[in-house]
Ligand code: SF4
């Protein structure tokens with residue numbers, strides 16, 4: 001006799017997150033809460049040091065009254081969602097064609113050397129994560145990387161040193 | 169209608185229908201993987217690509233609507249080339265090792281690649297491999313074979329209503345899975361095996377047991393609920409290897425429940441008896457049929473001679489065939505014994521004389537999904553009759569108002585308009601309030617036969633709303649489920665439901681127990697009515713009265729009294745104390761193994777021919793799918809011999825068909841009233857809903873002797889086991905008990921120890937103790953007071 005257990009997961013979402021999700025919910029017709037999954041996951045990911053636990057995915061599903069699998073699918077599909085812990089600063093380096101032509105290889109190498117980790121790894125102290133991503137849509141200023149909401153373009157090793165030095 | 173041309177043939181088609189539908193109807197084969205006529209259109213496999221004149225590119229036939237004058241070419245060079253290209257792409261990542269795949273020989277991919285694939289793969293690179301998923305004991309996975317058609321995903325969302333599978337990951341890394349693994353909970357989960365066009369999802373119990381081409385298919389009828397789903401039993405030599413659906417739009421469409429799919433395992437249980445057994449000096453001894461029959465006949469004659477025929481009780485399972493019911497009641501009545509019944513779990517028979525001749529849904533099964541309102545009265549319909557549950561879900565998806573009144577919250581896979589969960593003692597009053605509201609609303613005088621009950625009832629807003637909705641709905645149906653029928657005041661429930669229906673214009677459906685309650689009633693397996701529902705001069709005892717009376721002899725047919733009956737404690741005691749108990753059963757177990765005197769081994773439905781009458785009143789005949797095991801024999805043959813040995817006239821049947829014809833003849837002479845008559849109700853003394861009451865459900869996989877012996881079902885997520893006492897957090901706190909603790913549960917003088925399951929679906933002052941478990945077989949009434957203490 002499987003039973004609907006009343007959801008106790010809503011309090012995993014901070015009040016601020018819930019308020020923000022509610023705002024998104026208002027933008028879609030009622031009964032179309034599914035449309036708010038992506039913004040909701042972004043919001044909740046931000047609340048949790050940049051990554052999503054299964055409990056948080058379930059909480060989002062409950063909050064939007066969706067089957068859990070519907071949220072798992074989205075969280076697994078988009079590379080912007082992290083399902084394991086990431087460093088305080090997630091450095092997303094574009095690996096697509098324009099950046100490749102503009103030698104993003106040396107950018108990645110420099111980052112790897114400077115931080116002592118490989119792409120898609122996190123530093124011991126939990127400060128940085130290097131991530132290879134697809135086109136960031138800033139091709140004309142390739143090579144490009146993104147940290148948080150900030151884009152950094154026309155990269156050179158020197159520029160990278162300056163960026164890293166400026167990060168807490 | 170639009171006119172289109174498919175491969176040069178002019179055809180008419182419904183505007184908006186897809187090319188593939190029209191082609192299917194016209195018998196033009198277009199290859200496909202993701203398209204399925206019962207699922208939404210995904211158009212993701214691209215196998216169905218065809219050429220359409222004046223369209224630049226080839227188009228997917230499953231997602232291209234027909235338009236007037238369209239010319240479709242399914243076999244043109246362009247179409248063929250595209251289909252072949254798609255096939256090659258699909259095979260890039262698919263293993264080419266059909267000989268070691270469980271699906272080999274019945275695989276859509278294999279078939280289509282034979283027609284559209286190449287002999288040699290041009291893809292020399294490494295193929296991807298995907299980790300298998302554990303979906304529970306019913307469905308096996310071989311995920312490397314998945315072609316991402318998403319039929320299984322859509323089935324979960326659209327049909328099962330329990331979306332459990334999804335597409336995880338992206339691009340090359342896409343996998344079908346649950347992300348967080350668990351056992352599938354849907355009671356229809358096995359259908360994804362049939363849907364999966366490749367060997368990614370197969371039947372776990374059947375896995376690698378046989379090849380499709382070694383099997384013979386035998387059309388049969390599923391024997392676990394009153395829907396009577398059409399199935400094929402697949403045999404190899406004489407062994408039943410599996411069960412699969414047999415399409416019948418009017419009954420089960422293309423689906424079957426997991427219960428109907430995996431119950432075949434029970435046919436091969438170790439507890440099967442394959443030769444007659446006699447108890448001698450307290451021990452079972454093998455006997456030949458002749459001796460066993462002789463002992464039975466002598467013992468019955470002795471009891472009748474010494475104590476009278478009314479000291480014999482005859483109890484049959486509602487899963488017995490029409491012919492078996494008929495023969496056994498004929499035999500009993502010829503001996504002047506009128507204690508005949510098949511209603512094992514019902515307890516209130518006070519209105520039996522005024523009921524219609526047989527339980528009925530009150531409409532064709534296909535109409536259920538067309539209702540505007542369905543009022544579920546004590547019906548856990550998804551578990552009781554999974555495919556009726558599916559129809560209710562369809563109605564609900566089409567916007568029907570589904571409303572429930574029950575004694576506990578059920579986890580339905582459709583949304584409810586409103587749900588009222590009440591203490592069992594308040595169940596009748598809740599219905600009475602709705603009934604009264606209906607009469608008040610219409611400003612009509614309450615009919616005399618229910619006036620006494622309605623007098624003292626207060627009508628609340630909920631009752632008013634439901635009454636008004638029933639009245640306003642164009643097509644409304646009130647469905648009486650197990651709780652309504654097993655309730656100690658079932659006569660009130662039935663009478664009020666009919667009065668409510670009459671006032672609001674709704675129909676009433678009684679969804680009965682087992683596969684053949686309707687057949688049992690029409691065959692005369694009732695204490696007060698003979699074949700065709702003809703009222704008898706002598707009324708015998710009903711099941712509960714037979715056990716309560718402690719008769720001298722019992723004749724039990726396909727019944728396990730301590731697991732199948734409403735009051736297992738009393739039933740067991742009666743069996744233990746009787747002078748003579750003969751059981752015609754396929755199994756030797758439990759209380760009968762302990763106290764029975766003779767076991768006449770009969771066969772389960774797979775080994776006999778017979779007839780079931782389903783809830784729509786459809787007579788469904790079936791033949792034996794395989795030979796009887798050992799010396800076990802079909803029930804009708806055993807009864808025929810018994811009749812002859814008892815020197816009763818007219819027992820010389822040569823086939824079950826002959827028995828069936830005889831019943832038909834009697835029935836043809838009768839006029840049937842479908843509506844129930846008006847049963848006079850007296851004022852109801854309601855017990856307090858503040859005292860702790862037992863509520864009982866027979867979990868989906870505990871309903872009869874066969875499913876209880878299917879290991880895969882017992883291991884399934886929705887098996888309802890292991891046995892436990894369920895109550896809500898509130899009561900748990902009061903009793904200082906929590907999940908996993910052991911509690912002592914008492915009813916009368918009986919007490920048992922049970923594990924505690926805290927379950928907030930149970931209302932206050934109630935505890936759910938499931939039936940059908942040996943652990944709970946010592947308890948008493950299904951719906952009655954009980955006490956629980958810490959152990
Ligand atoms: S498992 Fe089978 S049904 Fe499901 S997507 Fe893969 S191939 Fe299709």
Ligand code: FES
Pocket residue numbers: 094095096097098099100134135136137138139142143144
């Ligand atoms: S390719 Fe790097 S930003 Fe577009």
Ligand code: FES
Pocket residue numbers: 199200201202203210211212213214215216217228229230231
């Ligand atoms: S069947 Fe048409 S795209 Fe799959």
